[in-house]
Amino acid sequence: MKPSNTYIFETLKKRIINLEMKPGDAVQEKELIEEFGVSRTPVREALIKLGQIGLVETRPRVGTFVTQIDLKSVQNAYEVKKNLEGLAAELAARRAKDDQIKELFVIIERFSGYDIVRDYKLCINDDQRFHQIVRQASGNEMLIEILDQLNTKTARFLQSIEYVIDDFDWFYETLKNMAHAIEARDSEQARKTTEEHTLKFVNQMSRRFFGYMMP
Template identity: 65%
Template sequence: MLKQSKPLIYEEIKRRIIELEMKPGDPINEKELSAEFGVSRTPIREALIKLTQIDLVEFRPRVGTFVTQIDIATVKSAYEVKKNLEAFAAELAAKRATDEEIKILFQIIERFSTYDLIKDYKLCIQDDQLFHEVIRTASKNDILIDTLDMLNTKTARFLQSIHYVIQQYDGLITSLNSIADAIRNRDAEEARIQTESHTRLFLEEMSKNFFA
């Protein structure tokens, strides 16, 4: 592989962990990664240290470096926090989103109608995550963006691990449309209300099926 920059190395390892190409408990070989990315071990170690800060990697003294396990209690807590922060991000996005960002939201919604719910579950998860990522970015609040990105790493990996299939698919699309419409209409209060409803119902579904 061609030599990669530090940000790309970090993002690629992060992606592999979230999408379970690197599974919970897997050992991480810095030498192999440095050869793959065409860099010294220093940028690999720097990327791994950064990944420890969002609980995707752990260093065990005299043992090695490993992908962290998925902790259900932490995932539940992340969802509880996301419920309010995602709504705040949508409220800000209704005021600050660019026309291009709004266009992307509706493009994502259109893609949902093309998916096979069972076969394309990974794409469904990825596009649902992307929808909220676009809204976070549109909030133009760096602290909020960073906080939600960190929480999202916990929830996205969990969804991949359970092969999550959305139970109320038509309801999901309707809900996403309501959020996107509110943002397009610059209705901050409605954007917040619709996002609160969306995340509350999702959390209730998760609690019923996976959380004690």
């Protein structure tokens, strides 16, 4: 069975976020057609979707390229995420399935074995996966879509700066607290803990890169 345009889209999105495809790189349609063994249509559909979320841009009569990382766009994404992550956790505490909760604790266990400098890529990826599970567990399709787009911007930025967690103990404990609140079906605590976690992280980013603190 040949890959769908959704599979191609997700594969290329992951490559761009992880900087396997770097800002400014040309996207070669012919090479992608050969790699995935498909016609031009699913590749082009995938590239259109990537363009809609700002990961590639097509220049008429020139080609398609991976976009540059726009710091203002990253800043805007963090400002919006600050409130929406808490809402996702609140809903997840009401709606999360047992297997989703189990995976949250599996991720937390992996964190306990990481070297935060050597394994910064794994830390970023697992942090993104943790929040992805939470928003998927929210069961709100609109919220999931919005947060997916926001996290695409912030994850690529974190990979580009080779971000190392400033206070790993705090980070690890707050993730555990978020997971325990969701497991306990305590929606109020899940939201509160997630908002505190997100705000502290966003303020770290703001001080370092944007020159101000979030309200």
